[in-house]
Amino acid sequence: EAQVTQNPRYLITVTGKKLTVTCSQNMNHEYMSWYRQDPGLGLRQIYYSMNVEVTDKGDVPEGYKVSRKEKRNFPLILESPSPNQTSLYFCASSPSRWMNTEAFFGQGTRLTVV
Amino acid sequence: AQKITQTQPGMFVQEKEAVTLDCTYDTSDQSYGLFWYKQPSSGEMIFLIYQGSYDEQNATEGRYSLNFQKARKSANLVISASQLGDSAMYFCAMREVSGSARQLTFGSGTQLTVLP
Numbered sequence: 001e002a003q004v005t006q007n008p009r010y011l012i013t014v015t016g017k018k019l020t021v022t023c024s025q026n027m028n029h030e031y032m033s034w035y036r037q038d039p040g041l042g043l044r045q046i047y048y049s050m051n052v053e054v055t056d057k058g059d060v061p062e063g064y065k066v067s068r069k070e071k072r073n074f075p076l077i078l079e080s081p082s083p084n085q086t087s088l089y090f091c092a093s094s095p096s097r098w099m100n101t102e103a104f105f106g107q108g109t110r111l112t113v114v
Numbered sequence: 115a116q117k118i119t120q121t122q123p124g125m126f127v128q129e130k131e132a133v134t135l136d137c138t139y140d141t142s143d144q145s146y147g148l149f150w151y152k153q154p155s156s157g158e159m160i161f162l163i164y165q166g167s168y169d170e171q172n173a174t175e176g177r178y179s180l181n182f183q184k185a186r187k188s189a190n191l192v193i194s195a196s197q198l199g200d201s202a203m204y205f206c207a208m209r210e211v212s213g214s215a216r217q218l219t220f221g222s223g224t225q226l227t228v229l230p
Binding site: 033035040041042043044045048058059088090092100102103104105107108110 | 118120123147149151157158159161164166205207217218219220221222223
């Protein structure tokens with residue numbers, strides 16, 4: 001089954017404790033991205049990757065890191081999480097960057113930083 | 115300026131009736147794509163429908179249709195014959211040609227509740 005898999009689905013952590021949210025897709029997609037969803041703000045892009053070893057900042061990259069060492073994986077790293085990073089996070093992948101390609105989303109990771 | 119504006123934070127509709135969810139967008143690109151996603155209470159994002167800026171016909175997918183008015187820069191989602199399972203958050207999104215990212219930009223969403 002074609003899918004984007006994120007783990008964990010739920011995470012509660014303390015301020016400053018490094019964490020990684022994993023994302024893996026099995027569709028051989030080139031383009032992957034991370035979004036955060038906050039009430040009243042919709043989804044905002046954090047980072048994206050156009051291919052292996054090619055990553056760049058989205059609209060809200062502060063406090064986050066990513067890497068793309070393999071085509072299928074695109075982990076999101078929070079080196080020192082803070083309460084303002086409490087949010088619902090989505091990983092998404094697309095076959096390409098072209099107009100008519102929809103993004104396939106993971107199930108979401110609900111992160112709480114206390 | 116907001117690139118995608120959804121002015122209806124919440125909407126109610128009676129089961130079996132049609133409902134229109136509004137979306138306006140702002141771009142100077144000639145080539146762009148418009149998308150609608152559904153997010154049920156379980157949280158996943160479900161792709162519903164796509165409209166390209168050069169498409170002359172309005173997109174349709176089953177009970178979903180997109181009322182695309184290019185001059186007005188609007189891309190409203192029409193759901194016909196609403197069902198209880200249509201209760202969800204709905205997001206309008208746009209992908210522009212400009213920039214290497216070609217990211218999806220989302221609106222703030224509309225929470226639709228279908229009443230029995």
